[in-house]
Amino acid sequence: MTDQPDAVHRLVAELVDKKLTVSVAESLTGGLIMAALTSVAGVSRVFRGGVVAYATDTKHSLLGVDANLLETSGAVDPDVAEQMAIGVREKFDASFGLSSTGVAGPDDQDGKSPGLVFVAVSAPFGCWHRELLLEGDRSAVRTRAGIAALELLADVLARL
Numbered sequence: 001m002t003d004q005p006d007a008v009h010r011l012v013a014e015l016v017d018k019k020l021t022v023s024v025a026e027s028l029t030g031g032l033i034m035a036a037l038t039s040v041a042g043v044s045r046v047f048r049g050g051v052v053a054y055a056t057d058t059k060h061s062l063l064g065v066d067a068n069l070l071e072t073s074g075a076v077d078p079d080v081a082e083q084m085a086i087g088v089r090e091k092f093d094a095s096f097g098l099s100s101t102g103v104a105g106p107d108d109q110d111g112k113s114p115g116l117v118f119v120a121v122s123a124p125f126g127c128w129h130r131e132l133l134l135e136g137d138r139s140a141v142r143t144r145a146g147i148a149a150l151e152l153l154a155d156v157l158a159r160l
């Protein structure tokens with residue numbers, strides 16, 4: 001995600017300007033989103049913290065994702081992404097929660113194909129998600145998912 005440094009810097013600057021904070025819950029991206037954010041000097045003014053909830057049961061135990069939803073739909077689901085974003089926003093008392101969940105590959109997960117990703121943003125005034133069907137190897141899917149999550153947050157911020 002280092003190919004997007006200007007976009008990440010602009011995003012952090014906008015959060016600082018608007019005096020807003022963000023926390024992150026990652027699954028398939030495994031910390032890439034947090035690494036991109038924390039690469040920006042001064043991000044400590046807006047980044048509250050994050051969780052890499054890779055295992056399905058961790059999404060429930062750390063982020064409060066509904067156990068029944070996880071059992072019936074699996075971890076790769078738009079509602080799971082939204083509940084992850086809500087859970088991390090509440091856990092870290094942030095203005096925004098940002099999340100990613102999906103299948104990086106090379107194998108299917110819970111009957112879902114590699115490249116299927118959901119990213120979500122939660123705020124006190126709403127929750128949004130995007131479904132992505134990404135192509136490429138595991139690294140490319142993870143990187144594009146992280147970029148998409150940050151772009152979704154930027155889009156939500158632009159509405160304010």
